[in-house]
Amino acid sequence: MKRILVLLAIVGTLGLTAWTLLTNKKEVEAKVYKPDANLKVGVRTAKAELRNLSQETEFLGSFSPNREAEVRPQEGGQITQLPIQEGQSVSAGRLIAKIDDEQLRLQVEGLQVTLEGYQNDLKRYENLVKGDATPAVNLERTQLSIRSTQAQIKQLQKRIANTTITAPFSGIITEKMVEKGSVIGTGSPIAKITDISSLKLVVEIPESSVNQFRVGQSLPIETEVYPDTRFTGRITMIAAQGDAAHNYPIEITVPNSGKNMLRAGMYGSIANTNKLKASTLAVPRQAILGSSKQPQIYVVENGKAVLKSVEIGATTNEYYEITKGLKVGDQVVTSGQINLQNGTPVVAQ
Structure with missing residues (x-):
């Protein structure tokens, strides 16, 4: 009898457990989201x-001057004239500086006196040689002395010309390195002149795109400083060798005139459209x-x-x-x- 009661208790417990699990399953299924097959x-x-x-790629670069040079004299001395200021525009041949040439002119004056004496001696020797009164060698020596003195005078005149320093090309004085009265040596920098009548936009082009450009090609150029102005440039150089990252610099020459003046160091960009299909x-x-x-x-x-x-x-x-x-x-x-x-x-x- 006792075994029957235990067996009934176990069966009842199992039945209650099964009923509880079934009830929980129905509750869980009711909570699970079921998409509406007709919902759009x-x-x-x-x-x-x-x-x-077509694929448009933009490349960024910076403008560099068309030409830039330091003005250096071929003759040293004290600067007596310096009629320039930083930011001043100068034309080709304009006086940049004048170096004191008084000592050189005095040397020329002394050599001219010497030359005059040799020329007088030459006339006398010519007459004496005709009458066999003096050896012909004296005449030859005087002629050589005249030629040597004339060469020295020309050399000094060249040095005097070098004391006048002029602008090698038209541009802007971007740096003045000395002041009037300074004593400078041969080759010392006096000023820096920069030509921005046209600029060079230097852009690094990756290997995958460099063959899309050619020398002489015209390209539109945009700048951040003048966003509403479109400039036009022409490719003047494509590098024959790239850098370690396989980028090839190209130079695009851009005329620089009008009210929207570009300056060296500004950023510019070009857009290249590659037609794929x-x-x-x-x-x-x-x-x-x-x-x-x-x-x-x-x-x-x-x-x-x-x-x-x-x-x-x-x-x-x-x-x-x-x-x-x-x-x-x-x-x-x-x-x-x-x-x-x-x-x-x-x-x-």
Whole structure:
């Protein structure tokens, strides 16, 4: 009898446990979200269309002067004139500085007196040689002395000319390194002159893009300081050798005139448009799912999202070329794919 009661108790306990588990399962299932098969998911779409695919790349560089040089004298001495100021515009040949040449002129004056004496001796020796009154060698020595003195005078005159320092080309005095009255040596810098009548925009171009440029090519140029002004430049140099990062500098010469004056050191940029494909089927980048090896796209057909495998070709920042899997006019999903499964009802927003 006791065994029967224990057995009944165990059976009752198991039955109660089973009933409790079944009740809990029903409660859990009731709380689980079950999607409505007829509920439409809002998505954004775009049409697969024929497009001319092109990629625009912007390259940034800085302007450098057309020419820049330090003005250095070929003759030393005290500066007696210095009619320049920093920021002043000067034309080619304009006086930059004058160095004291008094000592050189006095030397020329002394040599001219010596030359005059030799010339008088030459006349006397010519008459004496004709009458055999003196050896011809005296005449020859006097002639050589005259030639030597004339050469010394020319040398001094050249040095006197070098005491007048002029601008080698038109430009702006960007630095004055001495003051009037200073004593300088041969080759000491006096001033720096910079020519910005035209500027050179130096841009680093990566290896993958350098073959898209050529010498003589005209390019539009934009600057941050004049955002509403478009400048035009011409490529004058493409480097034959790149740096360690495989970048190749190119120089673009830009005329610098008008009210919007560019200055050396400013930034400028060029945009290069590389035409990838003409009239090819393309979709926005946002429509592509998966990897580049196995791309997929949701296409809206009869109000439902249909997942299709496609093949892609050329790409830009905005579009992918579709080489297989779509046709012109297909409506592709570009936003909301996270809420979709194959066959989900959708509505375009």
